[in-house]
Amino acid sequence: MTTTDTTPRLRADARRNRDRIITAAQAVFTERGTEVPMEEVARSAGVGVGTLYRRFPDRDSLIRAVAQDAFTTVLEDTRATIEQEPDAWRALSQIMHRGMALRTVVRLTVLSSRARAIINSDPNTDAVHNEFFGMVDALVKRAQADGTLRNDVSTGDIAVLSSLALQGVQALPEQLRSLAPARYIAVLLDGLRADNPRPLPGRPISAEEVVVRTPEVEV
Amino acid sequence: MTTTDTTPRLRADARRNRDRIITAAQAVFTERGTEVPMEEVARSAGVGVGTLYRRFPDRDSLIRAVAQDAFTTVLEDTRATIEQEPDAWRALSQIMHRGMALRTVVRLTVLSSRARAIINSDPNTDAVHNEFFGMVDALVKRAQADGTLRNDVSTGDIAVLSSLALQGVQALPEQLRSLAPARYIAVLLDGLRADNPRPLPGRPISAEEVVVRTPEVEV
Amino acid sequence: MTTTDTTPRLRADARRNRDRIITAAQAVFTERGTEVPMEEVARSAGVGVGTLYRRFPDRDSLIRAVAQDAFTTVLEDTRATIEQEPDAWRALSQIMHRGMALRTVVRLTVLSSRARAIINSDPNTDAVHNEFFGMVDALVKRAQADGTLRNDVSTGDIAVLSSLALQGVQALPEQLRSLAPARYIAVLLDGLRADNPRPLPGRPISAEEVVVRTPEVEV
Amino acid sequence: MTTTDTTPRLRADARRNRDRIITAAQAVFTERGTEVPMEEVARSAGVGVGTLYRRFPDRDSLIRAVAQDAFTTVLEDTRATIEQEPDAWRALSQIMHRGMALRTVVRLTVLSSRARAIINSDPNTDAVHNEFFGMVDALVKRAQADGTLRNDVSTGDIAVLSSLALQGVQALPEQLRSLAPARYIAVLLDGLRADNPRPLPGRPISAEEVVVRTPEVEV
DNA sequence: CATGAATGAGGGTTCATTCAT
DNA sequence: TATGAATGAACCCTCATTCAT
Known part of the structure; x- marks a missing residue:
């Protein structure tokens, strides 16, 4: 995962979660396509859907x-x-x-x-x-x-x-x-x-x- | 459309419906993938969903x-x-x-x-x-x-x-x-x-x- | 319920359901406001949410x-x-x-x-x-x-x-x-x-x- | 804002926060109803949700x-x-x-x-x-x-x-x-x-x- | 038999509330 | 203590499939 620092200051844990989500999503998207349930992405990143949505307001x-x-x-x-x-x-x-x-x-x-x-x-x-x-x-x-x-x-x-x-x-x-x-x-x-x-x-x-x-x- | 005659004798119109559905489905699947709504397939074959399901009990x-x-x-x-x-x-x-x-x-x-x-x-x-x-x-x-x-x-x-x-x-x-x-x-x-x-x-x-x-x- | 015949020909059961839904919705909206869960409206009309949404594509x-x-x-x-x-x-x-x-x-x-x-x-x-x-x-x-x-x-x-x-x-x-x-x-x-x-x-x-x-x- | 002193002694800034929240909530509730997101109330009071919840354990x-x-x-x-x-x-x-x-x-x-x-x-x-x-x-x-x-x-x-x-x-x-x-x-x-x-x-x-x-x- | 209506489970998204920093 | 992140339950809506007409 390459960290593209778009959102400058992010609390350490938030940043960590953001990275985990991108990494997980990349894997899941590559394996199963971009239409997998968001819950799936969240689970595989080890976070709740809520967190996923807080970081990325929608699938797009x-x-x-x-x-x-x-x-x-x-x-x-x-x-x-x-x-x-x-x-x-x-x-x-x-x-x-x-x-x-x-x-x-x-x-x-x-x-x-x-x-x-x-x-x-x-x-x-x-x-x-x-x-x-x-x-x-x-x-x-x-x-x-x-x-x-x-x-x-x-x-x-x-x-x-x-x-x-x-x-x-x-x-x-x-x-x-x-x-x-x-x-x-x-x-x-x-x-x-x-x-x-x-x-x-x-x-x-x-x-x-x-x-x-x-x-x-x-x- | 090549007709693989699995179901032996089928009334002429039933056979015609079956063929229209396969032809339509092939086109729709190729264009938009296999996950299109069944209603879509039915519409593009010019039949109701009911008919579609009578011929093919499920998407698979x-x-x-x-x-x-x-x-x-x-x-x-x-x-x-x-x-x-x-x-x-x-x-x-x-x-x-x-x-x-x-x-x-x-x-x-x-x-x-x-x-x-x-x-x-x-x-x-x-x-x-x-x-x-x-x-x-x-x-x-x-x-x-x-x-x-x-x-x-x-x-x-x-x-x-x-x-x-x-x-x-x-x-x-x-x-x-x-x-x-x-x-x-x-x-x-x-x-x-x-x-x-x-x-x-x-x-x-x-x-x-x-x-x-x-x-x-x-x- | 006054029947405003907007959608001309509707199968008898569909028409009946449409009327039941409007009647129920009127009561529910009047009692509990326009933000009640759609499920609530559906239940009180005695139909499934699906039917509700088929008749009325959204809350509005x-x-x-x-x-x-x-x-x-x-x-x-x-x-x-x-x-x-x-x-x-x-x-x-x-x-x-x-x-x-x-x-x-x-x-x-x-x-x-x-x-x-x-x-x-x-x-x-x-x-x-x-x-x-x-x-x-x-x-x-x-x-x-x-x-x-x-x-x-x-x-x-x-x-x-x-x-x-x-x-x-x-x-x-x-x-x-x-x-x-x-x-x-x-x-x-x-x-x-x-x-x-x-x-x-x-x-x-x-x-x-x-x-x-x-x-x-x-x- | 009239201060009903329910919680006896409160540090000056805490008291100030409490008042700001009530004032903001009154305005927001009157404008947009009692169902506005808590985040909204917090924002309009100029505090974080955390602070809001510290003062008022729930919406009620x-x-x-x-x-x-x-x-x-x-x-x-x-x-x-x-x-x-x-x-x-x-x-x-x-x-x-x-x-x-x-x-x-x-x-x-x-x-x-x-x-x-x-x-x-x-x-x-x-x-x-x-x-x-x-x-x-x-x-x-x-x-x-x-x-x-x-x-x-x-x-x-x-x-x-x-x-x-x-x-x-x-x-x-x-x-x-x-x-x-x-x-x-x-x-x-x-x-x-x-x-x-x-x-x-x-x-x-x-x-x-x-x-x-x-x-x-x-x- | 063909049709289109009804059903309800499932997936997207929001937001009240809790908790780590 | 104040903050804002994380969680998950709840509600919206879609659509596969079943069933009445």
């Missing part, structure tokens, strides 16, 4: 907080990876593999139209998207210049493919869940290498295209 | 019927493809590409744990799975023998990867929905070719493993 | 229906009285005395700001007010011409005074409730006779003035 | 304190009026007219059955009632002996009628609120004069009768 505001927290983590991880790995392809590859931190984001963004709507309407979202996709964009270009990443893809493609590998996990039996993502991301990466001679159908998809506001898709 | 049995219908279609499509395309890699490739018919199945299987549970507990499911995966299995082996498909994957891997490409579509903006699957399946197929030298992490996943009963995971 | 719409029904009754009673009693003073007097039918209206109008808001925002309200106050206005003028009603009052005054006598009942012990209104209306009427020589402070209040929209007065 | 005890305070004021005003006005009719008349001080009491007594119940069950209430009604009783008898007040009424009638005029104000549009009571009390007084020849229906109501315990009637 909780979803928003979880999303912000997840985004923050993703951003930090991405920055760190880029700083430590000079090779563009390897950096990209690590971001996709390590992306388990991304799973929450993907899960929220892709599997819940409600979360999607909330995230999209958050004024902060643009800044986060810009920074994140800006970083990945630079990597994509470097990797293509290096001749490691195929030229007929763009950042949006990478984003979609990563999210696929991450979200697909959901339906798999328990024992495959941890194994699967690494494996399928490896397949995807092989499919993304510059040495694939057959051009892809369609055209490169930019980052902007994939984050366009999708309305009414209930999951 | 409706989901089951929709899934069976979709599976039947998939089976038929797969059989036809294999019959007409002698090359194993190309047949596989076509099945994955054409798979848009699979979308309902995937949607139900992957995005709704409820549907998943129902499908898994359906005594008929095994037969369908066996036939479908039997056919794909044969193709996989042939393609590997042909040296077109990489050796470190198995049928389960193919199934998971296909479903990824199909389900991911869901969250994309309208204009990308039709474009995306072909594109990402192409990436996946490139990643699956025999000429990829780096071994995948993990181990081949069989068909049996991916259909193992997943417990209560609500989406 | 139930309050509105009760008010409309009460208004209709008041209008009918007033018309009948005027038709049968040629003497203006006696007609006024009867309207005020009989006014027990008015009690619900008064109770709703005066004691619940919520009901007041609902009634005021009802497009039908103006017409009802106009007809009702039109009739009373004519009586007031006739009675003053007859020399039975004091000249320094107007319709609004009568309305306020009647409502006072009706609502005051509320706080009295059970055994006085039926006795009290007649008694206090008699006092008021004595105070309203033309033979009272001392002019009243203030000025005559017209009907329009007392029905002006009063906002925020929670009871 | 706060209502009781507010009522006692208001009663005390009424008592003092009444005593003063009687001392200064030797004519019984005029004294009565002034008490009724000046009664704006009574408004809180009436508001609580008449419009909130909860307040009514609390006041009625307060052991102190009898003493207050006795003193107040004792004074009014004496006035009523003197005025009837003087031939100014009609003989077929008693103290209870006066009490009810006064409260009517006071409470009715509530629902009137702002600009009539200050005008109305004087006007309607004048009508009532005219109705109460000894020169009204028609006997009232019913029978004189004594003071005791109107304060009888009313059970659970929520407003």
